[in-house]
Amino acid sequence: MTEQPEPDAWAAACEEDLAAERARRQERYGAPPPDPAEEVRRLADSVAERVGRAFGPVARPLTDRARAALDPLIDRNAEVLHHLAGAGTELLAAYRAAALRQERQWTRGAAGEDDGGPDGGGRADGGGGAERIDLD
Numbered sequence: 001m002t003e004q005p006e007p008d009a010w011a012a013a014c015e016e017d018l019a020a021e022r023a024r025r026q027e028r029y030g031a032p033p034p035d036p037a038e039e040v041r042r043l044a045d046s047v048a049e050r051v052g053r054a055f056g057p058v059a060r061p062l063t064d065r066a067r068a069a070l071d072p073l074i075d076r077n078a079e080v081l082h083h084l085a086g087a088g089t090e091l092l093a094a095y096r097a098a099a100l101r102q103e104r105q106w107t108r109g110a111a112g113e114d115d116g117g118p119d120g121g122g123r124a125d126g127g128g129g130a131e132r133i134d135l136d
Contacts, residue, residue, distance in 0.1 A: 036081040037074050044070050098135045 026032070048063035074081070 033085070035078075036085040037078040039085075040074050040081060041071075094135075098133075102133050 044067055048067060051059045051063055
């Protein structure tokens with residue numbers, strides 16, 4: 001008679017593989033980003049704490065009511081918060097790329113090199129002044 005594998009062996013092997021993969025990713029990329037819903041809760045706690053310090057015990061009922069209204073909102077919209085956090089990350093990456101590109105153009109212009117723009121990287125009168133930054 002052949003020995004039957006234990007019923008949860010596959011689940012246990014998957015859990016081990018998943019744990020190993022998470023550890024590998026954390027080692028390679030660092031800790032995963034925090035949960036956006038939890039971050040909003042921490043922000044609310046921080047704001048409530050600062051309002052409490054600024055206005056004393058008179059602010060406690062107000063901060064408690066605000067928190068009581070905020071918690072269900074966070075719970076109902078956790079997925080929306082995840083999407084907003086992802087969109088914010090993408091916007092930040094786009095801004096960084098645009099800023100780095102512009103910085104390269106400025107440093108080339110400061111070194112006297114042409115940045116390939118229609119005006120040769122500077123004003124015709126040789127002055128500095130304002131410059132339009134094209135983010136497209």
